[in-house]
Amino acid sequence: MPPPRTRNRRATINDVATAAGLSRGTVSRVVNGERYVSDEARIAVEEAIASVGYVRNSAARNLVTQESRAIALIIHEPHSLLFEDPNIGSILLGANEVLSRADYQLVSLIIDSDRDSRRVADYLRGGLVDGAVIVSARASDPIASAVRDIGVPAAFVGHPPGTPDLPYVAIDNSAAARSITERLVATGRRRIGMIASAMDRDSGHDRFAGFREAMGSRFDPSLVVEYPLYTYAAGLQGMQELLRRCPEIDGVFAASDAVAAGAMTALQESGRKVPDDVGIVGFDDSSWALRTRPQLSTVRQPADLLGSTAAELVLAQIRGLPSAVQVLDTAVVWRDSA
């Protein structure tokens, strides 16, 4: 029998108490699975709950317990890029996994306008969540400082410049970029360029820095193009531009796998063979890397771990435990594109 659809008024704990012939306190204890409830009381309450169709009002509960058992995940991603980047899905799933296990509800809030930004800040401020993990913040992101001011336990995925000193989890983009660039150099390429992206994010900025370091005196600024987003389109255009500037180019570091995939298309359209004529490497080891022909040499980044670790960082703060910055390992995975 479906619960009586009292669309007029929802049953309260009082209604249950009356129906069961017991007090509110006892009903509350049953609902929360506490000890010190006799079997007969428990049964009576359970029957009453079923008969009046009671469900607990979370607002009232949160008000008295002063917690919500929910954690926000704030996604501030440029419109066009949202979910084109497979990393963010993995981060989300990773965070959800650890929060779910700890019996917290993950609520994702997306910021797509200044208006959203304000509303999300209000949402956090209102005490509707006990903590927040922030992904894809850009340099000097207003939501980042808002979170700090609000004082809610929080952690970043990545650590953009200009970000308040909150705990974060990241990878060493610079070191990873250096490694893969060095590997590319070692294949004997002479003219190596880079398609840089998202320089206003720590990831984009640091990948470029790593490339530059690895190139040392061979670094040639005219062989670097820069685009705002990690997209296939950026790779396509970037490679075309590089080819225009220097037809003899024989190596390319693309700032992400999606960018590398676009670049590879441009290379093939220009009649060049990968890796024979030009070697190309990406970054992320996302699903893109296995889609290209040949498959991409790239840097593996543990996106799900990024998400789960960030979630753990905020959980630790909630529990009053110390939470330190975490830098996760990456690995170069060498396939056939270089």
Add this chain to the structure above:
Amino acid sequence: MPPPRTRNRRATINDVATAAGLSRGTVSRVVNGERYVSDEARIAVEEAIASVGYVRNSAARNLVTQESRAIALIIHEPHSLLFEDPNIGSILLGANEVLSRADYQLVSLIIDSDRDSRRVADYLRGGLVDGAVIVSARASDPIASAVRDIGVPAAFVGHPPGTPDLPYVAIDNSAAARSITERLVATGRRRIGMIASAMDRDSGHDRFAGFREAMGSRFDPSLVVEYPLYTYAAGLQGMQELLRRCPEIDGVFAASDAVAAGAMTALQESGRKVPDDVGIVGFDDSSWALRTRPQLSTVRQPADLLGSTAAELVLAQIRGLPSAVQVLDTAVVWRDSA
């Protein structure tokens, strides 16, 4: 000057009232921007708010107003597919746009396990949101019936079989599939197959049905392969299988653009030219369609409109307005892959 970080106790409306030398009621009126507040009172309250660092407690407010001004967007997507499908990002953004304009906070809840499913149901039941839009429900999805039982205003994107009779917004997958298949037939192909996917969703099921209808007596079941998810990998494997079964195949309808992209790779690896040797069409007109070479002929589906319309459906119910099922238009966009 940053607000005093009273980590000990948050200021309440009472503290503001005391500081301003006014009553709680007046403070509340100022906070909510109501009329009938003298300028001097308003100013005094605003100063007091700043000095004590007051922010309103949403749980308390929601408790008395009996609303949350938040709408849930429930994503029940198989782990691996989450956000590989660009449609879902567009749906999310579309919904966020209309809700944001109406000053509602969109909170996305993802379901990735049975445990999640129960927790999300509790979240909805608890009154933490005023409505819900459900995307990517599968046939007989438990969360779908939970939502119906809970009685919260809701709308589906799509209308899987076995779904309770709640308002939904969808496209006519079957008619669209028929159109593009007919167009493919008209190019003179003789042996046309299909790579079907997600048959447990209305979209997957109906696209296949449309294909079958359009093929009429030419329909050949041995030229159909079926995979659970709309993925690149499904397209890759599906096309290989089709080629094995029938090397002379000269036309393919892939159930989504991602699938088509995978199929195109398989075709090219087998040495076949698209569209000369085999014509291929997809579905969605997502970013995938412009990435393949040649670019994909496909069905344009207004993913953002799907999201915004679903949000409007929910809003209408909250406002007590009638809300009817909506079927959105699609269009065949013909490029070079067939």
Add this chain to the structure above:
DNA sequence: TTGTAAGCGTTATCAA
């Protein structure tokens, strides 16, 4: 225009 006071539906303390 402002103040008073009664809830909103829980949980939690303290007696019984």
Add this chain to the structure above:
DNA sequence: TTGATAACGCTTACAA
């Protein structure tokens, strides 16, 4: 083991 009762922080008649 159970029952009163006092919060939790806010909104909202109703009075003044």
